[in-house]
Amino acid sequence: MNNNTLAQLNLSAVKEINDDVAATCSGGAKVQVFTNPNFSGTASNIIDYDVPGLSRVFNDKISSIKVLSGKWTFWSDANFSGKGISLTPGNYRNLAKYSDGAFNNVISSFKRDIR
Structure with a gap:
């Protein structure tokens, strides 16, 4: 088998994915949360890891979010549970404008969706 054939075999196993999935899989998922609407109030640092429980500063107080990359799921309860x-x-x-306001000031945990 020559090198060209080997390269073709290796490339045939590669699956094409979109940029969001690639960023998440490579650890590039990033998010920032804020206690008030319009990215005001207390702001978190940019977060690129799962958060099973928020501090008192942010627990049940998040009102705006910047998802910089990747896909994230935000949960109403700690340890990625609840709604x-x-x-x-x-x-x-x-x-307050999303899901009839069900996630305004109720988020207690969040994590990257890695598939």
């Missing part, structure tokens, strides 16, 4: 909402990259200025 969840998945968000893709974008600016979510006022959580």
Whole structure:
């Protein structure tokens, strides 16, 4: 088998994925949360890891979110339980406007969706 044949075999096993999935799989999922609408109030640092429980500063107080990359699921209870909402990259200025306000000031945990 020559090198060209070997390269073709290796490439045939590669699956094409979109940028969001690639960023998440490579650990590139990033998010920032805020206690008030319009990215105001207390802001978190940029987070690129799962958060099973929020501190008192943010627990049940998140009102806006910037999903910088990847797909994230936000949960109403600690340890990724309760009601969840998945968000893709974008600016979510006022959580009261999403899911009839069900996720405004109720988020207690969140994690990257890695598939």
